[in-house]
Amino acid sequence: MIDYISGHIAELTPTRVVIDNHGIGYAMEISLQTYAELEGKEDAKLYVHHHLQNNSDVELYYGFANRDERSLFQTIIGVSGVGVNSARMILSSLSADEFRSAILSENVNVIKSVKGIGLKTAQRMILELKDKIVKGEGTSPEVLFTAEKNAAMEEASSALQMLGFSKPNINKALQAIVKTNPNAKVEDLIKAALKML
Numbered sequence: 001m002i003d004y005i006s007g008h009i010a011e012l013t014p015t016r017v018v019i020d021n022h023g024i025g026y027a028m029e030i031s032l033q034t035y036a037e038l039e040g041k042e043d044a045k046l047y048v049h050h051h052l053q054n055n056s057d058v059e060l061y062y063g064f065a066n067r068d069e070r071s072l073f074q075t076i077i078g079v080s081g082v083g084v085n086s087a088r089m090i091l092s093s094l095s096a097d098e099f100r101s102a103i104l105s106e107n108v109n110v111i112k113s114v115k116g117i118g119l120k121t122a123q124r125m126i127l128e129l130k131d132k133i134v135k136g137e138g139t140s141p142e143v144l145f146t147a148e149k150n151a152a153m154e155e156a157s158s159a160l161q162m163l164g165f166s167k168p169n170i171n172k173a174l175q176a177i178v179k180t181n182p183n184a185k186v187e188d189l190i191k192a193a194l195k196m197l
Contacts, residue, residue, distance in 0.1 A: 005063070006045035012038055017063055019044060028063030029084075031073075032092035037065035049073060051084050062088065072096050079128045081121060090114050103129050105151045153178065156189035165197050173197055 005028075007021035014035045018025045028046060030038070038044050046063035047070040053060070062084065064070035069091060076087040076099075090099060093114045102110035103126055111122035153174050160170045173193040177184055184192070 002048045002050060002061075004045055004047045007043065009038060009042060009044050017044070017046070019046060019063070026061065028061040029088060030063050031069070031088050033069060033095065034063060034065040060084070069096055072099065075129065075132060076125070078132075079125050081124065086114075086116055086121075089116055100133055101151060103133050106130070152184065152186045152189060155186045156193065159186075159190055160193055160197070163194075165193075169197055 005019050005021055005026050007019045007026075009017060010020040010025055011018040012035070014032055015030060016027065017030050017035075017038060018027050020026075028048065030046075034046070044065075046065065047067050049062040049064070049070055051060045051062060052058070062070075062073065064073065073087050073091060076082055076090060077084055090111075094102070094110070098110070101107070106126050108119065108122045108126065111117055111125055112119055117125075156174060157167070157170050161167060170193065173196040174189055176196070177189055177192045181188065181192070
């Protein structure tokens with residue numbers, strides 16, 4: 001199995017790159033996020049996903065600027081009915097953090113905003129991926145906790161604003177709480193913030 005390929009960028013378009021490694025050109029499909037990382041560079045190191053299409057001899061290589069994006073791509077294609085093209089479209093439309101946040105907060109509209117993803121597919125993705133993302137599949141632990149923490153902080157912040165507290169004071173209090181208790185749930189954040197505000 002090929003883990004990564006590094007070499008000179010021989011060709012680059014928003015959807016495809018050719019990496020020249022010792023005179024051999026490796027063509028890989030890429031997302032817009034990886035394209036943005038490669039643009040303007042002469043050399044690159046891409047993490048590879050090798051895909052064999054069912055019932056055909058077609059082999060495709062997908063290249064990713066980092067392991068995190070590749071891991072998320074592989075998790076997404078594990079959802080029944082979601083193929084490599086849809087996964088690449090998701091990672092071209094949303095950052096890895098935005099996608100994880102949408103799954104964790106069950107935001108169907110964000111997922112549905114991706115071209116080619118309908119309501120049923122978005123709901124299935126939330127259903128099949130939420131537990132996996134919570135368990136850390138398709139992500140590095142640092143990224144996971146940031147996404148979860150941001151969703152909890154946003155929810156706590158809006159609840160405290162509705163109670164009449166100012167946003168700067170709320171943010172200061174919430175950040176202090178998260179420093180001492182990084183895994184605080186929404187209700188814990190609100191209770192602790194009320195004591196400080």
